[in-house]
Structure formats: structure tokens, C-alpha cells
Amino acid sequence: MTNQATHFAGIIRPKNPDLxxxxxAAEILDxxxxxxxxxxxxxxxxxxFVKVGRxxxxxxxxxxxWLDGRTRTTGATK
Structure with missing residues (x-):
């Protein structure tokens, strides 16, 4: 089995690239x-965030x- 797939109930599914x-995530947000x-x-x-086990x-x-929602055009916080 490769790192790019997970095994579940006899079905091999590709790893979710969106997660x-x-x-x-920390690197993206600096x-x-x-x-x-x-x-x-x-x-x-x-x-x-998504929690799967630990x-x-x-x-x-x-x-x-979330980042788009925090975009501001002025220094105002509201």
C-alpha cells in the first residue's frame, strides 16, 4: 500500500488532497x-478544522x- 492511499473496508481510496x-496550514498562514x-x-x-482520531x-x-473573509480594505477591525 502506498502513502497516497488508505485502506478502508476492503476499498483502497486515494488520500484527500484538499486536507x-x-x-x-501553519506555513500557509505564516x-x-x-x-x-x-x-x-x-x-x-x-x-x-477536521479531527480524525488524534x-x-x-x-x-x-x-x-477563511483568509478571504479576513481580507480588509482599511485598518478598521469591523
Whole structure:
């Protein structure tokens, strides 16, 4: 079995390319993985994530939408 596939109930499915790990998400946002952990545990930002067992994953699509929603044209916070 390769790294690019998972085995479930006798069916081999390709790994979901939209889901990225905490390190890659942190790199995209230019923050540390620890910062993402704090954001998740405190609810500081409403950044959606997926939890599968102990693994935390972020959707590239959702992450980009979240970033777009934080785009500002002025310095105002509201």
C-alpha cells in the first residue's frame, strides 16, 4: 500500500488532497503549529478544522475561504 492511499473496508481510496496537516496550514498562514493549537483550544479565531482520531487536518478550500473573509480594505477591525 502506498502513502497516497488508505485502506478502508476492503476499498483502497486515494488520500484527500484538499486536507492538509497542521504544519502545512501553519506555513500557509505564516504562524507556528503551536499558534494553531492555541487558536483551536481557545476558540480565538473561527478557523474550521477536521479531527480524525488524534490527527488535525485543515481543508485548503476552507482555509482559503477563511483568509478571504479576513481580507480588509482599511485598518478598521469591523
Amino acid at each position: 492538509i496537516d497542521e504544519s502545512e 504562524v507556528s503549529p503551536g499558534t494553531l493549537s492555541v487558536w483551536r483550544s481557545t476558540g480565538r479565531y473561527a478557523l474550521p 490527527k488535525v487536518r485543515y481543508s485548503r478550500t476552507v482555509l482559503n475561504a
